[in-house]
Every structure is written in structure tokens, then in C-alpha cells.
Amino acid sequence: MKLITRFYNILILIIIQNINAQNFKIDTADYPQRKQFLTGYKEKSKIFNKGIKKYSGSENRELSKVFSAFQTSLEEDIKDRNYLFDERFISFVKEKVQMIADKNPDIPNDFNILIAKDNEPNAFNFGDHTLVVNSGLFYYLNNDNQFIGIICHEMAHARLEHTIHSILSRIRKNNDKKTEVSLLKKSANQQEKAFEMFKTMLYSNMKERREQEIRADSLGFEYYKKLGLQKDAFVSALQLLKSVDEQKPDSIYTTTYRKVFDIPNQKFKVEWLKMEDFSQYNYKLYTKKISEDSLKSHPNIDLRMTLLKQKITEGGFNQEERDATPAFKELKELAGKRIIPNYYDTEKYGLGIYNCLAILQKKPDDDFAKFYLGKFFNKIYEARKAYTLNRYLDKIDPKKQSYSYQQFLSLMWNLNLDEIRKIKDFYEKSES
Numbered sequence: 535m536k537l538i539t540r541f542y543n544i545l546i547l548i549i550i551q552n553i554n555a556q557n558f559k560i561d562t563a564d565y566p567q568r569k570q571f572l573t574g575y576k577e578k579s580k581i582f583n584k585g586i587k588k589y590s591g592s593e594n595r596e597l598s599k600v601f602s603a604f605q606t607s608l609e610e611d612i613k614d615r616n617y618l619f620d621e622r623f624i625s626f627v628k629e630k631v632q633m634i635a636d637k638n639p640d641i642p643n644d645f646n647i648l649i650a651k652d653n654e655p656n657a658f659n660f661g662d663h664t665l666v667v668n669s670g671l672f673y674y675l676n677n678d679n680q681f682i683g684i685i686c687h688e689m690a691h692a693r694l695e696h697t698i699h700s701i702l703s704r705i706r707k708n709n710d711k712k713t714e715v716s717l718l719k720k721s722a723n724q725q726e727k728a729f730e731m732f733k734t735m736l737y738s739n740m741k742e743r744r745e746q747e748i749r750a751d752s753l754g755f756e757y758y759k760k761l762g763l764q765k766d767a768f769v770s771a772l773q774l775l776k777s778v779d780e781q782k783p784d785s786i787y788t789t790t791y792r793k794v795f796d797i798p799n800q801k802f803k804v805e806w807l808k809m810e811d812f813s814q815y816n817y818k819l820y821t822k823k824i825s826e827d828s829l830k831s832h833p834n835i836d837l838r839m840t841l842l843k844q845k846i847t848e849g850g851f852n853q854e855e856r857d858a859t860p861a862f863k864e865l866k867e868l869a870g871k872r873i874i875p876n877y878y879d880t881e882k883y884g885l886g887i888y889n890c891l892a893i894l895q896k897k898p899d900d901d902f903a904k905f906y907l908g909k910f911f912n913k914i915y916e917a918r919k920a921y922t923l924n925r926y927l928d929k930i931d932p933k934k935q936s937y938s939y940q941q942f943l944s945l946m947w948n949l950n951l952d953e954i955r956k957i958k959d960f961y962e963k964s965e966s
């Protein structure tokens with residue numbers, strides 16, 4: 535699965551129907567579950583780190599360094615509330631992992647399972663038997679079998695120890711091998727950097743990664759076949775992820791800004807829409823660049839689908855798509871309701887506002903979007919006061935962003951502190 539952050543986020547259009555304000559409350563009651571997970575994770579990490587010993591002396595030292603730095607960074611990431619400790623998701627994933635492992639005894643079944651508050655349809659494992667499923671995966675997939683297919687693919691990565699192999703080949707290749715590891719160690723406190731660096735280490739070798747993907751598909755499909763489920767879900771899941779990847783983000787029209795930001799105690803100001811002139815940029819060129827890059831994030835996806843389809847045809851399997859179970863439908867719906875809160879919890883306030891605007895463009899009276907607009911603007915206001923706004927709001931970059939997103943960022947950066955405060959005050963009132 536892809537891990538590389540895309541240049542710009544896909545604008546997610548969701549229609550959330552008539553939810554009452556009291557349902558909007560942010561759940562902070564997950565402290566005991568987080569604590570419990572961390573305790574279990576530390577124990578399992580110890581066991582895993584001992585297992586690394588099977589590699590030769592110097593390699594196992596380097597591997598241990600990488601993994602322990604990674605484990606610290608993951609623990610911090612968990613403390614930062616980037617994961618959703620909702621039993622409904624977790625037990626569903628556990629059940630599927632168990633179901634796959636029951637028919638495929640070679641799969642390790644001691645996985646740490648995390649649900650990331652991330653709207654990208656993605657799942658990945660960190661090589662230390664930690665399986666992360668983004669809540670966005672539930673939102674985008676259509677049914678249980680597609681989900682099981684993705685998990686089989688991840689189980690195959692784990693079984694084949696792809697993460698360890700990637701790190702090892704990286705260590706072996708680099709004459710200057712100390713650099714990255716010591717960098718990783720140094721920045722262990724700055725967990726975000728360590729985390730990103732870990733991911734970069736894993737995925738910088740595109741060729742190796744492509745080969746690993748094809749091998750994970752192949753073995754994952756063997757796992758899947760043993761479950762006796764309808765076979766093409768494994769491919770249709772890939773097809774779906776590809777189409778999400780290629781989706782063009784919707785535009786926010788200026789009329790939407792004029793409506794949403796024209797409030798009783800502050801009229802809309804035309805100068806907010808002023809943008810720097812980037813007309814010299816060739817947007818077509820950049821669009822091409824962007825799409826090439828996003829395809830890279832799903833390496834060889836067409837080839838992967840072709841190879842998988844061959845396997846299916848050979849077997850003469852039923853091509854019919856099975857419906858989602860009520861359990862999956864419930865999670866899909868829950869994941870949809872999580873989209874805006876995910877941006878809030880993971881401090882992506884700018885993107886949160888952009889997505890609220892997209893909802894309000896379609897449904898001007900959506901209370902949920904208005905409620906969150908107040909919350910996001912409160913954070914933007916605090917950040918603006920503390921001169922930390924660039925942590926939460928992207929800088930304009932015509933090479934990497936759609937025109938609509940640049941327009942949005944211009945507007946946000948054009949607002950002064952007092953104007954932000956008035957917008958915040960107005961939308962915070964929609965809470966009651």
C-alpha cells in the first residue's frame with residue numbers, strides 16, 4: 535500500500551445528515567485504552583527486538599537502533615492521539631486477522647492493531663507486527679471481502695518481513711550507513727521527524743518496493759484463496775484505491791467564501807480573495823507532474839491488477855461482488871463521520887476548514903460543518919496569536935497545489951487576527 539504523502543489532499547465530499555450538536559463532542563475517553571495498548575506494545579516490542587538477534591552482529595545492532603527509535607516515535611504518536619481507540623473498528627480488524635491466520639498458519643497472529651485517524655484509504659505494517667489501518671480505508675472500500683483482501687496483502691508483507699529486508703538492504707547499500715541511523719536516533723525526541731524518516735527509509739527504494747508489492751499480492755492472494763470468499767474483491771479493492779488516487783479534488787467557488795464568511799458582525803471583504811500572481815506557472819505541466827507522482831504512490835498498480843486478474847481467471851472463480859455486511863456498513867458510516875474530526879484531532883486545521891467549506895458548498899445549512907468551522911477557527915486564532923500558524927496552515931505553493939487550494943490558502947493568510955476572531959466567535963455559537 536502507499537505510504538508517501540501525496541502532494542495535496544483529495545478533497546473529500548461527504549454528506550453528513552442531520553446529526554445533533556451533542557453528537558459532535560470529541561471523544562477524549564480513550565485514555566485507559568491507549569494506556570493499555572502502550573503497555574502491551576512495550577511488552578511485544580521487547581519480544582520482537584529479541585527476535586532480531588537472528589541477524590548477524592553488526593546488522594542486528596543497526597536494526598535494533600532503527601526499531602527502538604521507531605518504537606519510541608510510535609509511542610509518542612499514540613500519546614498525541616493520532617489513533618482511534620474505538621473497539622468497533624479494532625475488534626473488526628482483529629477478527630479478520632484471526633480469520634486469515636486460522637486458514638494460514640504461517641502468518642504471525644500477535645499483531646498490534648491501530649486505527650489511524652487518517653482519511654487516506656490505506657493500511658500498512660511497520661514490520662514489528664504492528665498493523666495500522668487508516669479509518670479512511672473503511673470509508674472508501676465497498677465491502678468486507680475487499681477489506682479482507684487488503685489485510686491479506688498486509689499479512690503477506692509481514693510474513694515476508696519486507697520492512698526488515700528494506701531496512702537491511704538500505705543499511706548494506708549505504709557506505710555512509712551511520713548517517714541515517716544516527717540522524718534517526720538524534721531526532722527520536724522529535725517524534726514526527728523520526729517517524730517520517732522511518733517511512734522514507736522504507737520507501738525510498740522504489741524498485742525494491744514495487745517487487746515487494748507484487749510479492750505481497752501474490753502471497754496475499756494465496757492467503758485469500760484459502761478463505762473461500764469471492765475472488766475478485768482482491769482486485770476490485772486495488773481498482774478502487776487507484777480511482778481514489780486519481781480523483782481530482784473539487785473546487786471551492788468564491789461564492790462559497792462570500793456566503794460562509796459574510797457574517798452579521800463582519801461583512802465579507804473582497805480583498806480577502808486577493809492572490810499573488812502565479813500566472814507564469816504552467817498549470818498543465820504541474821497537473822501532469824502531480825498525477826505522475828500520485829501514481830508512483832501506488833507503484834505498478836495496473837501491472838498488479840493484470841497479474842491478479844490472471845490468477846482469478848485461471849481459477850474460474852465467481853466474479854460477482856458480494857454486498858457489505860451490516861457490520862462493515864456501520865464502520866463505513868462511522869469512518870465517514872470521522873473525516874472532519876480526524877483533521878481536528880491530528881491538528882490539520884487548514885485542511886479541516888477546506889473540507890468544511892466543501893460540505894457547506896453543497897449543504898449550506900450543515901450544522902456539523904458549521905460546528906467544526908468554529909472549532910477550527912478557534913485553533914487558527916490561537917495559532918495566529920502565537921505566531922505558529924504555519925504549523926497548521928500550508929504555505930502557498932503553485933507547484934504542488936491546485937488553484938482552488940491556493941485560493942483558499944491566500945484567503946486564510948489574508949485574514950488578520952481580529953477578522954479571524956469574529957469568524958471564530960460567530961461559528962462557535964453554532965455549537966449550542
Ligand SMILES: [Zn+2]
Binds near residue numbers: 535536687691747750
Ligand atoms: Zn503493500
